[in-house]
Amino acid sequence: MTKDNLSLIRSGQWMNGFAKEFAVALGICEEQCFKLNSLPPSHSEERNQIIRNIMGNIGEHFTIHSPFHCDFGTNIHIGENFISNFNLTILDEADVTIGNNVFIGPDCRLCTVIHALKATQRNSGVMRARPITIGNDVWIAAGVTVLPGVNIGDGAVIGAGSVVTKDIPPHTLAAGNPCHIIREITDEDKVDIIS
Template sequence: MTEKEKMLAGEVYSAVDPELLKELNMVKDIIHEYNMLRPSDFASRLSILKRLLGHVGDDKVFINQPFFCDYGKQISVGKRFFANFNFVVLDEAPVTIGDDCFIGPNVSIYTACHSTDPVERNTRQEWAKPVTIGDNVWIGGSVTILPGVTIGDNVTIGAGSVVVKDIPSNCVAVGNPCKVIKSLL
């Protein structure tokens, strides 16, 4: 398997693989182009997002600049998706976001995992776990979503939360670590 194939399979891979680094730098150029566009140039912004992301649900997808991601192609967003300023997605594994989702400013979604052992970590070996967000989800400002998390449908995640484990559908969840505080059914 190539290092990219290992990465996409959730296996340990070399984060300093030359082919992965080449792809990361190509994506950085696309991200730079996106972030330098005039904010009112909606057509060019959508065109770049369709080229960059793995799936764009419709022409109503909107991501405020600046936006940052690692690979882009592992990101899938549904219909009428909106993300505010400083949206960061480390998409070494798939990041799947449903329809009618709203992301507040300064939200980060991470799929990359690193060893807690410093010697092992310094080998630049890592692995990744996917993140899935259902339909009709509101992620408040400055939320961090960690690798392997699934957030159900019809969920609100309160501002400043750190989501470390799955959140079920139909609830409000807040805090560090993020916990359900209210059921919507």
């Protein structure tokens, strides 16, 4: 994809998402995701190399369970000690930035793309994208959908099945559809470990 088209798709402007160049880039990434998802977990070095080829950048230590799917991959930026469970989908038409020590449960979706509401425009490919940012030390539980333009603050926990439509502040527990703040996470939430 040319730098101009990459800038346009990340700009948040309404544009034609059906351009041939986008289709080619989507196809290349889909091939890479297919290769990744076809490999057994025991082929960790080969799997990790494919992940590094797909992503814009990713930390040294990570675990991504298959299946994993994304649109372009190059717009995904992930820090250290990332763990995603089965069936993570990232629609990365805009940047998706994920901090350090982030856990993502199974069946989660991070969606940056917005299609036009008017059917004639949507059917002709009119769309735009807005970035998603997930801070450090975040846990996103099973079955969560994060929508375009959302920022999740450091240390936040998103409850299972939530649809995150608005920013979530740091160090809060949030859940629901739409996701809302339940309470602050404090030192009182520390659990005792059985040795």
